Amino acid sequence: xxxxxxxxxxxxxxxxxxxxxxxxxxxxxxxxxxxxxxxxxxxxxxxxxxxxxxxxxxxxxxxxxxxxxxxxxxxxxxxxxxxxxxxxxxxxxxxxxxxxxxxxxxxxxxxxxxxxxxxxxxxxxxxxxxxxxxxxxxxxxxxxxxxxxxxxxxxxxxxxxxxxxxxxxxxxxxxxxxxxxxxxxxxxxxxxxxxxxxxxxxxxxxxxxxxxxxxxxxxxxxxxxxxxxxxxxxxxxxxx
Ligand SMILES: *Cc1c(COP(=O)(O)O)cnc(C)c1O
Numbered sequence: 001x002x003x004x005x006x007x008x009x010x011x012x013x014x015x016x017x018x019x020x021x022x023x024x025x026x027x028x029x030x031x032x033x034x035x036x037x038x039x040x041x042x043x044x045x046x047x048x049x050x051x052x053x054x055x056x057x058x059x060x061x062x063x064x065x066x067x068x069x070x071x072x073x074x075x076x077x078x079x080x081x082x083x084x085x086x087x088x089x090x091x092x093x094x095x096x097x098x099x100x101x102x103x104x105x106x107x108x109x110x111x112x113x114x115x116x117x118x119x120x121x122x123x124x125x126x127x128x129x130x131x132x133x134x135x136x137x138x139x140x141x142x143x144x145x146x147x148x149x150x151x152x153x154x155x156x157x158x159x160x161x162x163x164x165x166x167x168x169x170x171x172x173x174x175x176x177x178x179x180x181x182x183x184x185x186x187x188x189x190x191x192x193x194x195x196x197x198x199x200x201x202x203x204x205x206x207x208x209x210x211x212x213x214x215x216x217x218x219x220x221x222x223x224x225x226x227x228x229x230x231x232x233x234x235x236x237x238x239x240x
Contacts, residue, residue, distance in 0.1 A: 001163050010054050016043075017058055018216075027219035040221060041086050041208070045070065048078035048237040051100065055232075056081040064088045064107070064227055068095045075102045088174070088227055090148050097121035099196035100130055107133040107208050107227075109173040110150045115161045115168065117118045122167035129167060133174035136157050136193060138186040140178070149175060152193065159197055159204070172206030172224070173197060183214035187221035194222065 020040065040056075041062040044052050052063055052074060065071030068090025075085055086105040093113045099106060100121035109118070109132045122130045137149030143149045150158045164169045173194050177183040187209055194207050210218025213232035219226065230236065 006047045006050070006054075009051070010057075012057055012234070013051065013054050013232065017055070017060070020228055020231050022233075023215060024219065025107055027216040030216075031220045033219065037224060041088075041225055041227045042232050043073070043088065043211075045089075045229065046234065046238070049074045051233060052078050052083070053081065060087060062225075065088075065103075066101055067210050071096060072102050086227075093117040097124070100127075101125040103130075105131040105133070105171070107225075108135045108148065109133065109158070109162060110135040110137075110148055112158060112161055115158075115165055119165040119167040119197050129169045132162050132168045133172050133206065134162055134170070135174045135176075136190070136196075138175050138178050138181075138190060140181075141183070143178075155193060155197070156200075159201065161203055163204075170204045172199055172204045172208065174208035174225075177209070177214050177217075178210070183217040184220065187201045187214075187217050187223075191221040 008189060024038055024040060025035045039062055042060050043064045043126065045066045055063065062084045064086035065074065066098045071087060075092055084104045085102065086107050087099050087103040088107045091099060091108050092113060094115055096117035100118050104133060106118060110224060135149040136155050137151050141151060162168050175187045175190050182183045190209055197204050207222055208225040208227060209223040210226040212228050213225040
């Protein structure tokens, strides 16, 4: 990118980021919450490392990626920007070891098999603990082709397994609003599930919900982390 293009991109990201931050602030006000309770995780999938660099300069503290090895390469290209890297995508257990080496937080723990895989990787990556959200499915259990996440009936067991692994720190729940259902209804269910989990595990007090289209509904339902891609970076370019 030449200087002019880099400056233009920076101006676009700064304006988008300001708009998203003010949406978050308004939603917090509406929900009677402090804006400092909500962490913005900018989802940078399909966008280049140069954008991540600009975001860091603009004060973004947390970024998220959904695919290995794209995430690994971008993380390496970015060097030390002082960002927290979240993994938010479907994770296969054979990739868990790699992801645990370059991500600080895994938001998409949705299967038992991932627990020993991530735990073992934490030790060999020389880090003390990996922060983990358990991803729960908000889909109608009867629906076909649901989005990822552990089915509600199996949530307690998975939460328990994560909490028992000393290498993993259970930080809370993550979910994606189901397609074709109103986000406020889904997020209200999520809030109830989260309250149940917190009764047994008070430390699991983070709730990751809300994306570009529905962050207000998520904040209303108690989200502590919103995952925003398009509203900050624009429509995603397709690499494939
Ligand atoms: C891509 C993605 C997002 C961001 O979605 P936008 O609609 O671009 O804001 C959030 N969460 C997950 C899990 C994603 O894969």
